[in-house]
Amino acid sequence: MNIDDAFKTYFTGYMIGKSIKTEKTYYSILSKFVSFLKKKNKYNLEDITHIDVDIFISENYDRKSTIVTVLQVLKSFLQYFLSEVPSLSAVIEHIRKQKSTMSRYVGMPEPVKLKPEDLERMMKYIDKLDYVVAFRLMAFCGLRIGEVRKLKVSDINFEDKSIVIHGKGGKIREVPIDDETLEVLKFFIKYRRLKPDDNIYNMTDRAFQKNIKKWAKKAGIPNPEKIFPHKLRKFFGKTWLRGGGTPFGLAQIYGHSKVETTMRYVGMDIEEIKEKYDKTIRPIAEKVR
Numbered sequence: 001m002n003i004d005d006a007f008k009t010y011f012t013g014y015m016i017g018k019s020i021k022t023e024k025t026y027y028s029i030l031s032k033f034v035s036f037l038k039k040k041n042k043y044n045l046e047d048i049t050h051i052d053v054d055i056f057i058s059e060n061y062d063r064k065s066t067i068v069t070v071l072q073v074l075k076s077f078l079q080y081f082l083s084e085v086p087s088l089s090a091v092i093e094h095i096r097k098q099k100s101t102m103s104r105y106v107g108m109p110e111p112v113k114l115k116p117e118d119l120e121r122m123m124k125y126i127d128k129l130d131y132v133v134a135f136r137l138m139a140f141c142g143l144r145i146g147e148v149r150k151l152k153v154s155d156i157n158f159e160d161k162s163i164v165i166h167g168k169g170g171k172i173r174e175v176p177i178d179d180e181t182l183e184v185l186k187f188f189i190k191y192r193r194l195k196p197d198d199n200i201y202n203m204t205d206r207a208f209q210k211n212i213k214k215w216a217k218k219a220g221i222p223n224p225e226k227i228f229p230h231k232l233r234k235f236f237g238k239t240w241l242r243g244g245g246t247p248f249g250l251a252q253i254y255g256h257s258k259v260e261t262t263m264r265y266v267g268m269d270i271e272e273i274k275e276k277y278d279k280t281i282r283p284i285a286e287k288v289r
Contacts, residue, residue, distance in 0.1 A: 040052065045085045
């Protein structure tokens with residue numbers, strides 16, 4: 001696959017829904033990487049080797065914390081095309097090992113994984129009903145913060161217990177909603193005297209982002225500065241999969257056109273995979289002798 005085409009495909013696919021800051025970081029690193037490859041007369045993904053990655057980093061970066069970020073970006077980019085270019089697997093594995101070693105050396109904190117009890121504690125410190133509504137819609141319906149802002153009263157079907165989501169690219173989907181969140185919405189709509197065409201949530205993304213860190217800190221969650229709104233959406237996805245929900249169903253709820261995109265977004269670490277294995281495969285395997 002041509003490297004320029006891959007660059008464009010990645011930014012019109014995987015990067016959709018990312019923050020402006022994240023998009024700028026990825027664009028800066030990847031555009032520099034593409035230019036580096038072209039200078040080496042490498043124009044296709046199939047041409048990339050782990051040596052290219054090492055030379056690129058050594059020529060352009062020296063701060064260890066920055067190198068960890070660069071490795072993450074390159075890994076994400078190459079992994080996006082792994083199914084189409086299997087030869088990238090060796091490069092990706094090399095990057096993974098490098099990143100793991102570097103992360104330990106730098107002393108970076110482990111990724112924050114929210115648990116149900118974390119959400120319960122955080123909820124106690126939310127002091128505005130607007131935020132309660134947004135919090136629940138992201139954590140228990142899987143919405144993006146931008147989709148919460150677009151949600152209108154008329155999008156809520158109280159009888160069918162579902163909501164209509166106006167997603168990115170004009171895509172419309174319908175997702176289920178729990179009874180507790182519906183009750184909160186009923187009270188909120190009545191309290192605010194909202195009309196069918198009114199938006200449910202009118203707070204800014206920055207305000208929610210600032211407050212969610214505050215709630216996490218008060219709730220005693222480690223590394224509260226690492227808590228962002230999308231963590232609630234990831235919580236929904238991981239909870240769905242752990243409970244036996246299918247990746248295809250989750251992709252539909254998330255509004256992803258590809259299941260691969262959903263699985264990359266949610267991710268499953270080795271401990272979660274082992275837990276799933278213990279519940280599904282191990283009991284059968286130990287009976288067959």
